[in-house]
Amino acid sequence: MIDVPVNLGSRSYVVTIGADVLSKTGRLIAEVGRPSGVMVVSDRKVARLYAQSVLSSLADEQMHAELFVVPCGERYKTLATVRRIYEALVKAKMDRTSAVVALGGGVVGDMVGFAAATYMRGVDFYQVPTTLLAQVDAAVGGKTGVDLAQGKNLVGAFYQPRRVIIDTLTLKTLPMRELRAGLAEVVKHGIICDKVFFEFVRENARHLLARREDALREAIRRSVEIKRDVVQQDERESGLRAVLNYGHTVGHAIEAATGYVKYKHGEAVAVGMVAEALIAERGGVTEESVLEPVRDAVCRLGLPSTLDPTISAEDLLQAMELDKKVRAGEIRMALPVRIGKCSVFTIERSNVLSALREFCAIGG
Ligand SMILES: NC(=O)c1ccc[n+]([C@@H]2O[C@H](COP(=O)([O-])OP(=O)(O)OC[C@H]3O[C@@H](n4cnc5c(N)ncnc54)[C@H](O)[C@@H]3O)[C@@H](O)[C@H]2O)c1
Ligand SMILES: [Zn+2]
Numbered sequence: 001m002i003d004v005p006v007n008l009g010s011r012s013y014v015v016t017i018g019a020d021v022l023s024k025t026g027r028l029i030a031e032v033g034r035p036s037g038v039m040v041v042s043d044r045k046v047a048r049l050y051a052q053s054v055l056s057s058l059a060d061e062q063m064h065a066e067l068f069v070v071p072c073g074e075r076y077k078t079l080a081t082v083r084r085i086y087e088a089l090v091k092a093k094m095d096r097t098s099a100v101v102a103l104g105g106g107v108v109g110d111m112v113g114f115a116a117a118t119y120m121r122g123v124d125f126y127q128v129p130t131t132l133l134a135q136v137d138a139a140v141g142g143k144t145g146v147d148l149a150q151g152k153n154l155v156g157a158f159y160q161p162r163r164v165i166i167d168t169l170t171l172k173t174l175p176m177r178e179l180r181a182g183l184a185e186v187v188k189h190g191i192i193c194d195k196v197f198f199e200f201v202r203e204n205a206r207h208l209l210a211r212r213e214d215a216l217r218e219a220i221r222r223s224v225e226i227k228r229d230v231v232q233q234d235e236r237e238s239g240l241r242a243v244l245n246y247g248h249t250v251g252h253a254i255e256a257a258t259g260y261v262k263y264k265h266g267e268a269v270a271v272g273m274v275a276e277a278l279i280a281e282r283g284g285v286t287e288e289s290v291l292e293p294v295r296d297a298v299c300r301l302g303l304p305s306t307l308d309p310t311i312s313a314e315d316l317l318q319a320m321e322l323d324k325k326v327r328a329g330e331i332r333m334a335l336p337v338r339i340g341k342c343s344v345f346t347i348e349r350s351n352v353l354s355a356l357r358e359f360c361a362i363g364g
Pocket of ligand 1: 043044045046049072073074077104105106107108110130131132133134137138139140141142143144152153170171172173174175178
């Protein structure tokens with residue numbers, strides 16, 4: 001079991017990572033607080049697999065715990081579901097001294113975190129992420145929220161958990177495509193902050209895909225540390241946190257241009273990282289070649305590195321413009337200077353377009 005501390009003054013907490021820590025949830029919560037009651041919120045799939053282990057560990061600590069199950073999927077990350085969570089909390093007589101546990105992927109984590117931030121003006125909140133994406137990204141940093149019909153994550157709050165509990169064994173049941181999508185964010189952390197870690201991910205791609213526990217644990221540990229380091233310097237995303245968006249300017253455009261169905265977020269980010277490596281090289285911001293190592297890592301992880309030929313450079317740029325990423329003919333984006341270092345640059349629209357045209361011409 002490894003503890004990664006997140007230092008945010010009075011909002012500090014620890015991220016605990018290990019095999020079978022789920023069965024210790026009760027004790028890990030008791031080390032931090034003594035809630036009068038605990039509401040575990042999970043989605044249907046995850047609840048079936050893991051709720052029992054969490055509930056019995058809470059019972060072992062003599063904590064009164066209840067389970068509330070929400071439907072699976074991003075389309076339920078809404079205020080309507082949050083309202084149902086509030087109602088379940090009232091019905092279970094949870095008060096300001098109670099705690100809420102989010103057991104599931106990023107959808108559950110974001111939505112349950114928002115419910116915890118707002119129920120009775122805020123109750124203790126614990127993250128128990130069960131997808132790789134949630135473990136290395138969504139569960140750390142305190143961004144919570146829900147989607148509106150008009151767009152994703154339009155309503156939310158910065159609200160830090162009291163502890164994050166990551167059980168590496170939960171990844172055994174994760175669908176392969178979800179595992180790969182999480183690995184896109186893992187390798188992103190290496191590209192933006194740590195060349196040694198990038199090489200670790202590249203060299204261990206096979207082991208990570210085979211779900212070797214030691215390889216996954218190290219990938220999660222270092223990812224959490226890197227995200228932690230960025231968040232500690234910029235908790236509310238006023239500047240530096242933007243480097244975490246490497247691959248996401250083009251990635252979001254790909255998701256939007258394909259109606260959010262063809263690519264999973266991590267897959268779009270994988271393609272986005274390759275495209276943005278090319279933009280970085282053509283934009284003259286790189287000190288050494290980044291395109292080939294990025295592409296190689298993405299391919300080794302079984303992630304897409306080229307775009308579907310039905311999407312054009314113009315489609316992508318238009319999506320970026322709708323996303324308000326383009327201002328006065330310029331685009332601000334996080335780009336790699338070299339592997340292990342990213343900064344935010346302003347690139348002219350015409351240069352982005354020509355790099356995207358070159359990227360699209362490579363084809364899939
Ligand atoms: N707050 C942040 O900083 C942040 C960062 C990145 C992403 N996000 C959010 O995260 C969400 C995406 O999260 P996600 O990719 O985890 O998706 P998800 O929560 O929808 O989970 C994906 C699927 O995997 C299933 N699942 C989860 N754990 C499982 C397990 N161990 N075994 C088997 N099946 C399992 C879920 O039931 C679901 O069907 C998006 O809403 C995104 O906005 C938030
Ligand atoms: Zn992402």
